[in-house]
Amino acid sequence: MNLGNLDSLSFFYPELILLGGVLLVVISDISLKGLRVRINPLLTLAALLLALFYTLQTDHGSAMTLFEGMLALDNFALYFKVFLLVAGVLVLLGSLHSEELASVHQGEFHALLLAVTLGMLLMANSAHLVMLYLSLELVSLTSYIMVGYLRSDRLSNEASMKYILFGAVSTGAMLYGFSLLYGMTGSLDLFAIRDALLAQEVGGFNQVTLLLVVVLTTAGFGFKTAAVPFHFWCPDVYTGAPTPVTAFLSVAPKAAGFAILVRFFLGGLSQPAGEQWGFISGIDWPLVLIVVSVLTMSLGNIAALTQNNLKRMLAYSSIAHAGYILMGAVLLTGTGLKAMLVYLFVYLFMNLGAFFVVTVIFNAEKTFELQDYNGMFRRSPFLAVAMSIFLLSLIGIPPFAGFLGKLYIFGAVIDQGLYWFAVVGALNAAVAAFYYMRIMKHMILENDDRPPTPLQISPLNRALLVLLLVPNILLIVFWAPIDRWTANSITLFGGL
Amino acid sequence: MSVTDIVFILTAIVTVGSAVVVVVSRSLIYSVFSLLFTFFGVAVLYVFLGADFLAGAQVLIYVGGILVLLLFGVMLTHRLYNLNLTTERFQPIAGTLIAAAVFASISLAAFKTKWKLVGERELEPTTQQIGEAFLSSYLLPFEIASVLLLVALIGAAMLVRRRTDV
Numbered sequence: 160m161n162l163g164n165l166d167s168l169s170f171f172y173p174e175l176i177l178l179g180g181v182l183l184v185v186i187s188d189i190s191l192k193g194l195r196v197r198i199n200p201l202l203t204l205a206a207l208l209l210a211l212f213y214t215l216q217t218d219h220g221s222a223m224t225l226f227e228g229m230l231a232l233d234n235f236a237l238y239f240k241v242f243l244l245v246a247g248v249l250v251l252l253g254s255l256h257s258e259e260l261a262s263v264h265q266g267e268f269h270a271l272l273l274a275v276t277l278g279m280l281l282m283a284n285s286a287h288l289v290m291l292y293l294s295l296e297l298v299s300l301t302s303y304i305m306v307g308y309l310r311s312d313r314l315s316n317e318a319s320m321k322y323i324l325f326g327a328v329s330t331g332a333m334l335y336g337f338s339l340l341y342g343m344t345g346s347l348d349l350f351a352i353r354d355a356l357l358a359q360e361v362g363g364f365n366q367v368t369l370l371l372v373v374v375l376t377t378a379g380f381g382f383k384t385a386a387v388p389f390h391f392w393c394p395d396v397y398t399g400a401p402t403p404v405t406a407f408l409s410v411a412p413k414a415a416g417f418a419i420l421v422r423f424f425l426g427g428l429s430q431p432a433g434e435q436w437g438f439i440s441g442i443d444w445p446l447v448l449i450v451v452s453v454l455t456m457s458l459g460n461i462a463a464l465t466q467n468n469l470k471r472m473l474a475y476s477s478i479a480h481a482g483y484i485l486m487g488a489v490l491l492t493g494t495g496l497k498a499m500l501v502y503l504f505v506y507l508f509m510n511l512g513a514f515f516v517v518t519v520i521f522n523a524e525k526t527f528e529l530q531d532y533n534g535m536f537r538r539s540p541f542l543a544v545a546m547s548i549f550l551l552s553l554i555g556i557p558p559f560a561g562f563l564g565k566l567y568i569f570g571a572v573i574d575q576g577l578y579w580f581a582v583v584g585a586l587n588a589a590v591a592a593f594y595y596m597r598i599m600k601h602m603i604l605e606n607d608d609r610p611p612t613p614l615q616i617s618p619l620n621r622a623l624l625v626l627l628l629v630p631n632i633l634l635i636v637f638w639a640p641i642d643r644w645t646a647n648s649i650t651l652f653g654g655l
Numbered sequence: 656m657s658v659t660d661i662v663f664i665l666t667a668i669v670t671v672g673s674a675v676v677v678v679v680s681r682s683l684i685y686s687v688f689s690l691l692f693t694f695f696g697v698a699v700l701y702v703f704l705g706a707d708f709l710a711g712a713q714v715l716i717y718v719g720g721i722l723v724l725l726l727f728g729v730m731l732t733h734r735l736y737n738l739n740l741t742t743e744r745f746q747p748i749a750g751t752l753i754a755a756a757v758f759a760s761i762s763l764a765a766f767k768t769k770w771k772l773v774g775e776r777e778l779e780p781t782t783q784q785i786g787e788a789f790l791s792s793y794l795l796p797f798e799i800a801s802v803l804l805l806v807a808l809i810g811a812a813m814l815v816r817r818r819t820d821v
Contacts, residue, residue, distance in 0.1 A: 178802065227795075271806065274806045279811065290799070297803045304813065342768070364768055
């Protein structure tokens with residue numbers, strides 16, 4: 160079913176609420192001089208929660224497109240909308256008591272957080288190349304500003320500048336790929352592109368051109384998901400950005416990037432065939448992405464081994480995790496896609512958790528260096544235990560949630576008979592265990608001579624840490640709802 | 656060779672040639688001024704494609720707006736001449752190889768791909784069609800583009816805020 164502009168509005172409440180939120184925050188920031196510091200976070204939180212409420216309420220029946228085919232509304236899109244809004248709420252709560260952001264005016268920060276969430280929701284829904292590009296730019300542009308939010312901090316400025324340069328190059332490459340695709344099919348609509356490709360029996364030199372399209376567009380998506388070899392911006396940007404923004408970047412735009420990657424490659428360049436998809440003959444895009452996935456996790460993990468700055472180490476670790484998540488997308492099966500969604504959901508809580516501990520420690524200690532974490536267990540047992548749980552979850556050790564993600568991903572890979580791919584993944588997980596354990600060793604085993612002064616954690620931050628710990632501990636027991644939800648969420652418009 | 660072909664080739668030479676000057680020139684002023692010719696060249700290419708509105712918009716926005724802003728920016732910088740704009744890490748061999756590979760693959764793709772051609776079209780004004788598309792099938796992208804501009808404005812406001820103003 161394709162809805163026109165007016166009929167689509169009733170399925171567009173979450174986005175409209177976010178847009179209204181942006182405007183309200185801007186207005187209150189200008190007009191309410193005294194109250195704005197208190198009102199703006201509340202307005203932002205209210206907008207996010209209301210949008211989440213309406214997203215959960217959405218009853219769209221079967222998959223359909225909105226706004227004359229610009230957006231696709233299906234269970235897959237709804238999963239990502241819920242995911243991104245939850246990520247938005249968690250990042251907002253994490254940013255409230257951050258010393259880094261406390262030094263600057265935060266009105267724009269809240270408006271930008273809402274705008275970037277809006278952009279990401281649109282990204283997860285896009286079914287048209289124009290919309291896809293526009294929402295990607297909305298997310299990128301907002302991220303550049305958020306990364307450079309600490310204006311008087313040289314690292315933050317440098318990070319923003321690097322991000323812009325890499326972003327411009329990769330989106331340029333992606334657009335070039337789109338233009339080639341348009342030239343071959345005469346359409347910008349993903350499903351029309353697929354039909355046109357199926358109709359003309361891709362052969363001859365068009366195969367080579369389509370391979371070029373795959374490589375060029377992967378540059379754009381790879382930039383958003385920080386996949387090797389489009390990851391060069393990632394360590395510097397993650398280190399320079401304010402930590403709440405880094406936490407946000409490592410989860411939300413990455414997930415949105417995976418959403419459009421799946422939508423572009425499965426929706427546009429594949430056809431559903433029974434229980435799985437088949438790539439349109441002549442365009443072996445899964446092969447390209449398998450190479451990217453192997454490179455991403457290996458390089459991310461190996462580079463993380465030698466890092467001594469926590470933010471930098473977690474940046475490389477998030478690159479490696481992008482590699483694991485990509486494993487699910489290249490399988491062309493429902494199980495693979497489901498595994499990817501489970502992994503993303505688990506990754507949200509463990510990665511945000513780890514970054515949040517880094518924020519809390521920076522608030523008190525003003526440092527991101529690993530050796531300054533020495534003796535943290537004696538100073539705040541709660542914090543050290545929380546960090547250990549997040550790290551064990553990131554390694555994928557049972558009984559924590561990360562194990563569930565790895566189990567689903569590796570299971571789906573083995574289902575497809577790609578044993579070597581699963582072995583590469585497992586080897587990577589083993590390498591990763593080394594540097595995650597290194598953080599734990601510094602926090603728990605190594606003590607320095609200083610007397611263990613207790614570390615101050617604000618009540619809000621403590622509550623948020625508990626909130627992030629709960630899914631990490633309990634998901635392994637209550638995995639059935641997640642299993643059902645993700646199994647439901649793999650219905651793509653025009654797909655299975 | 657018809658007159659159209661000659662005009663096209665001349666435009667192409669001016670566009671690409673001035674773009675090369677933008678990159679290799681050691682003076683920012685020269686770079687910005689040769690960018691003027693690049694922008695005009697692109698506008699002429701749009702005319703060749705029958706995109707009259709786009710050609711007009713190109714001149715208005717890029718030449719009239721962005722280039723003037725760039726000029727202001729350049730005027731306000733300290734050193735205009737003999738700048739060393741290359742980065743510390745300069746890799747001529749790898750760079751040339753990659754550039755040649757990209758050029759070869761893209762030009763091969765341009766010549767050998769079987770494009771979906773629409774055939775000769777009558778030249779007609781496109782402004783009305785664009786306007787109608789913006790208010791019907793492209794309504795959502797049109798509106799989201801305005802959100803994008805709003806975000807850019809917010810970012811600009813953040814950049815110029817006084818440091819003491821918390």
